Amino acid sequence: MSEIITPIQLVTSVYKRLEEWKHLNGVVTSLAPKAIKHAKLISQTPMDNSNLLMGIPFVMKDNIATIDSLTTGSSKILANFTPNYDSTVNKYLTKASAINIAKTALDELGMGGDGLYAATGHVLNPWNPKHITGGSSSGSAALVAAGIVPFALGTDTGDSIRKPAAYCGIIGFKPTYGLISRNGVFPYAPSLDTVGVFTNHVEDVAIVLDNLVHHDSEDFTSVHSTQKDYVKNLNTNIQDKNIAILNYDSYQWTPDIKQAFDDAVNSLVTDGAKIHKINFDEQLLQALLPVYMIISFAEATSCHANLTGINFGERIAGNDYSQVMTNSRTAGFGDMVKRRYIIGAYALSANYQEELFNKAKKVRRLVVEALTQIFKKYDAFIVMPTVTSAPTIKDVLEQKKVISSKHDYLEDLLLLSNLNGGPSITIPLTTVNNLPIGININATPFNDQTVLDIAQFLSNYINFNNKMLGDENE
Template identity: 75%
Template sequence: MKINYYQLSIRQLNELLKTKAITPDQLTKLVYKRLTQFKKLNAIVTSLEQYAIKQTKLITEEEINNNLLAAIPFVTKDNIATINILTTGSSKILANFIPNYDSTVNKLLTNKQAINIAKTALDELGMGGDGLQAATGHVLNPWNLKHITGGSSSGSAALVAAGIVPFALGTDTGDSIRKPAAYCGIVGFKPTYGLISRNGVFPYAPSLDTVGIFTNHVEDIAIVLDTIALPDQQDFTSVESKEKDYTKNLDENIKAKNIAILNYNDYQWNDTVKSSFDEAIKHLTDGGAKIYQIDFDKQLLQSLLPVYMIISFAEATSCHANLTGINFGIRKNGKTYQEVMTNSRTAGFGDMVKRRYIIGAYALSESHQEELFNKAKKVRQLIVEKLNAIFKKYDAFIVMPTINPAPTIKDVLEQKKVIKSEHDYLEDLLLLANLNGGPSITIPLTTFNGLPIGFSINGAPCNDQVVLNIAWFLSKRINFTNKLLGDEHE
């Protein structure tokens, strides 16, 4: 019997394993066969094939019968530490870094006998939004290789979209899971800040960094979340939510839910995308939810990107001060330790990272800290207060992660050569959930010109279940097909 495993959810794969229609070893081999077929995506930093095959042999029948994640393959973004396994952050300066410690999130999954099959490429150290900044080169969108995946969790998004694994780990500091999910036609979830431990995850901006999940099915988000959403004393930002059993509490009943949507009336967008958006909203009203169109202070929305940039770049400058090439990483020679640091960082960092460090250092400098960094934090607080007011009245807030499909790699590279006089703030709306720490999920909505576009649902901090339930409801009603999960690649 031919098994197209890549079309299946975690629960469906578990059923095949329980009935012995497929063995853990066979499933792992199928994963690596399909990974070879999609090698052109350039989504992998390190393959863990020998490790993965060894791990499958340790899985017992009892574990498969009582554990949905046993023998289920996944991939990990390469800024998440894996003990005794190369972890580079997709940066040249860490090209030889093998941690002697394990991230909490990887440990929780491997303890459940989930099989980590690869470390995935990202925009260097999480700094980038296009998937073009990894030391290993551009990560390509599996829907169309001429287009970007989005970033920074580009490799993880590409491999889930291609059906190679049913779930993947990423990190989201400023839409780094949800924007790639929108561009790749998959589900991307950023939970409440602190819900998933960041212990062992390379920091970018600690006041924003969040570990999250990619899948093709909303239920799979809940299944993985049940394993990794645990308080951790090794993470000082870890929070314990009153919510438990996310999978058990998935519920399509959205009656009496009050849902706000951003007022897009004045925005000129494509008729195909707009009609798909309107249809999704109609599904919600048909399901008994009450929809309210609301305005959001335009000045605050226009400030989203600069506030995010100043805060995150400044925090990155501080967090990455240990990347000197002296204690670990790639070292370049010099006559003094200052020369060693300068030479190592000059050779080890890409242009995007260097640019962000310079801006961050400038924002933190004594003469500009009040004008830039402190002011950015004050504006962030205004944004948070506005969102708090919204979530006092509404159970969820819906925005579009983007109303355009993924741009071409060529266009993105050309745009980097010029400084724009204007910026479309509606492309930055996913930053809202980073700034207030609330849960946010992107699900596929439609396709335009053969490329996917997503739909984003946001909630108040620690209201992850509400967000998941609305996404669960919509995913069963939105008519979206991932063309990559057909048989043409077999």
């Protein structure tokens, strides 16, 4: 007979492991007192075998509000912000008797793709601490990869869940835009922001979705979906699925990554799927990053206008309100955030709004139309989330010192699903030099089940073993 583990024992073991991995710098705020109290309460409640989240610990990105607990967005300007309201997702998970143990670090206010821009410092990759985790949902990714919790919540505005998942050897899922409520989530770019989940197993994604996918009248972007019961409907039957893959024939990638990608694709063919290599308008692919930057930076500039030290945020004294605002924002924001606000304000200025912001929205529409045509023919579209493993922190910081005229658009493909709002999942593919790399599956909006089914099939075939799970930190 297997030993029964109580919620208290489970939470205690999680905090012990969290201490062993504290050098990852993935936590902003521990919720230990509340978590232990919650675990004790659950222990006194009869076990509900139909509730798969009962007593399960998780962590949450620190731009998602938790009532009466610090929610800082990993920014100095919100270092002491304790909301008197709760996010909808935290309400749902609390109701399901899942146990929130910590708020996790992120690139400040979600603005960054490396995990190096939290006010609390760099978040380190558990596979190799010299390498980045990716961002902005860096802390959530690191703690799931380290085997501390079975799932974590993050947000994905421009690959902020799926790129860290690729770098950390775990699963990162961005659902259809609006499928999970954003009520209580700090906005970055409201036309792009999406709440999603990190796990080590596709089935765990489905379990979390079953608890979080509900229409929420408190979120004006919340949508209704005809799909439900994601766990019940999860299957690996891909017979006759039409799946498009991006044509990488002209790309010179490393033989071991190419072999792993080809093997994964061939496994789909062997099981009855129909694979089609397609080309995507290269000009549109080259435009992905600038379009994302202009739209998201502009929306952030508008959304964060209330972080002044007067309405919200840590106040730095001044002679008048203008000086208070200037002093507070100067001291409260990091360089990455300031840079994005400047670009966003420039794009929204009267002289350049038509040339930059409005034009970016028009190009976004072209991207969406191109994807719509793809999904009229194919059930899914598979791309690589990145064609290299996680770079070193040193290399990333060195690259930030110069402005390069060259950029590899193959690093931006995950932005496609942000621009069209479709579901997208990254799963582990292989390792290169003892660092993981992933593969990514996309579908048209509201076809989240299709993405999960194909991911489940590929996960079974790849059989990736996260070496972090169960290991003692050395």
